[in-house]
Amino acid sequence: MPKALNLEELKSKANDIRKLIVRCTTAAGSGHPSSSLSATDVVTALYFGGFMKYNPQQPRDPDRDRFILSKGHACPVLYSAMAEAGYFSVDDIMTLRKLGSPWEGHPNMRRLPGIEASTGSLGQGLSIGIGHALAGRLDKKSYHVYVMLGDGETGEGQVWEAFAAAEKYRLNNLTAIVDRNGYQQTGATKDVLDMGDLAGKIASFGWNVQTINGNKMDEVVHALEKARAVKDQPTAIVANTKKGFGILPVLETTGDLNYHGKPLSKELAEKALALLSQTN
Amino acid sequence: MYLGELSGLKLGPAPRDAFGDAFKELGKTNPLLVTVDGDVGNSTRTEPFALAYPDRGFNVGIAESNMVSIAGGLAACGKIPIVASFACFLMDNAFDQIRMSVAFPQMNVKMVGSHTGISIGEDGPSQMGIEDVALACSLPGVVVIVPSDAATTRAATAAMIEHVGPTYLRVGRGKLAEIHAPGVKFQIGKAIQVRDGSDVTIVANGLMVAAAVDAATLLAKDGVKARVLDMHTIKPIDAEALAAAAKETGAIVVAEEHLHHGGLGSVVAQVTAAAHPVPMEFVNVGDTYAESGDPDGLLKKYDLTAEHVVRAARRAIQRKAS
Numbered sequence: 001m002p003k004a005l006n007l008e009e010l011k012s013k014a015n016d017i018r019k020l021i022v023r024c025t026t027a028a029g030s031g032h033p034s035s036s037l038s039a040t041d042v043v044t045a046l047y048f049g050g051f052m053k054y055n056p057q058q059p060r061d062p063d064r065d066r067f068i069l070s071k072g073h074a075c076p077v078l079y080s081a082m083a084e085a086g087y088f089s090v091d092d093i094m095t096l097r098k099l100g101s102p103w104e105g106h107p108n109m110r111r112l113p114g115i116e117a118s119t120g121s122l123g124q125g126l127s128i129g130i131g132h133a134l135a136g137r138l139d140k141k142s143y144h145v146y147v148m149l150g151d152g153e154t155g156e157g158q159v160w161e162a163f164a165a166a167e168k169y170r171l172n173n174l175t176a177i178v179d180r181n182g183y184q185q186t187g188a189t190k191d192v193l194d195m196g197d198l199a200g201k202i203a204s205f206g207w208n209v210q211t212i213n214g215n216k217m218d219e220v221v222h223a224l225e226k227a228r229a230v231k232d233q234p235t236a237i238v239a240n241t242k243k244g245f246g247i248l249p250v251l252e253t254t255g256d257l258n259y260h261g262k263p264l265s266k267e268l269a270e271k272a273l274a275l276l277s278q279t280n
Numbered sequence: 281m282y283l284g285e286l287s288g289l290k291l292g293p294a295p296r297d298a299f300g301d302a303f304k305e306l307g308k309t310n311p312l313l314v315t316v317d318g319d320v321g322n323s324t325r326t327e328p329f330a331l332a333y334p335d336r337g338f339n340v341g342i343a344e345s346n347m348v349s350i351a352g353g354l355a356a357c358g359k360i361p362i363v364a365s366f367a368c369f370l371m372d373n374a375f376d377q378i379r380m381s382v383a384f385p386q387m388n389v390k391m392v393g394s395h396t397g398i399s400i401g402e403d404g405p406s407q408m409g410i411e412d413v414a415l416a417c418s419l420p421g422v423v424v425i426v427p428s429d430a431a432t433t434r435a436a437t438a439a440m441i442e443h444v445g446p447t448y449l450r451v452g453r454g455k456l457a458e459i460h461a462p463g464v465k466f467q468i469g470k471a472i473q474v475r476d477g478s479d480v481t482i483v484a485n486g487l488m489v490a491a492a493v494d495a496a497t498l499l500a501k502d503g504v505k506a507r508v509l510d511m512h513t514i515k516p517i518d519a520e521a522l523a524a525a526a527k528e529t530g531a532i533v534v535a536e537e538h539l540h541h542g543g544l545g546s547v548v549a550q551v552t553a554a555a556h557p558v559p560m561e562f563v564n565v566g567d568t569y570a571e572s573g574d575p576d577g578l579l580k581k582y583d584l585t586a587e588h589v590v591r592a593a594r595r596a597i598q599r600k601a602s
Binding site for chain 2: 062108109110116117118119120121123124127128129130131132133134135136138139157158161162164165168169
């Protein structure tokens, strides 16, 4: 298990990961940087805050903790975190989305060891996570399964099938994190399909639910610690985030705070990287 | 009168029952086997397994999408999940989950669809799986098996579990004639010749194998020798047996309890066209949904009888001459 970073180190690591997200998507000329940036603090805490046990040299270790990125389009954050963790190199992920590269536009577990699920068709990751959690229980393993969903993704009915089933089996080895950045492809989630009191809805399915600011590292770390302590039910963390967090002033200049599914131009990327360097 | 009776075949158990028995039996010795159910285990016959090994049976309710993706997760951890439902609810309802959680990542999930074809009868078209084979065959890397009787269903159940990779097994609801002896040699991708003949080959699967045998019996009365191939595996197809049939008999009839498009007929036609084109005729449900009714009446109304196979065979043979 990698050494847990302290709060300041985690913030700095998140910043490094944000730079990689901007760099690899701009190099690719496509992708979903803003959806990745909202999720960066949670992913950073999971991989570097001492929450997940993993060994990049043994990505199929049966005892490893699992992270499933159900919102697969945000894979630049996953690839960047895994590069920082030593699964592969930073140069590798600069081949993102290029012909022949296993760093595909959405995660492909067949081509990249360490990727736990092939996602990209929204709604399936939590169910896959239940499968991992049930297998862990059958095999008397102590690993934990983390699944990250998007808030727009909760429009998929399968997500609610999964919330119900996880409660049925009292899966205390499963944590769902909803990256609630408030946007989906064509606009704000409250305009497209308003899920309203998302935390209350999930709680009504029998889950332990916390609501936090998912772009504040201390809140993220605290929530993950609390989730680990829950012993008799699955935990959900509704992480209120901002799409594009870390480079919001740059996105503001474009007039598009959703900035869905498009990379920054070289010029904007330079501005974003300069901004992130100031934050470091 | 049941299909196969005309040829003196005995009526045996339903494929779904044979599957359920075999699955439970295999569960004794294979601890990796688990099952995920969409609350129809007493129909699909996964229930005996789940009752025998309660910690390895998961009924997730009427939620096929969740059911299939959970199976994908279990398989990723080394389990061998059997995920079963009515064929239409499994294949049609959960198709994207099958695509993304099973086929694309090549998860070792065993999909079983029951209540296939129109012979389920009275419950009507909403319950009839008649698109399932086309859907299953469209998925890269998925093995598709449609056994014709209890003996081959038992053997197919064992074979699909032994096979590493995603599979789809189609098991009918009603009792079927015993085409094969118990313990029949069964190999995925290898057709079983049920009758030899030199004038025409009838390629069939599922309950239409019994109809094909009856058709061969009827044709023999007129001196027409029909070969009958039980093409239990549609993917991978036995191209060798098909090429030999085309060359040696010069005409092919394909009979299946499935829609016209995308089933066994389509696959056989592709292979035959490439290997050795010969006149072909097709006996199937057609390009339509059926209706409620008694199974025998439905099979007659929707052209799935031995007589329909006989007529198709005569057409194919006639075309061969012209």
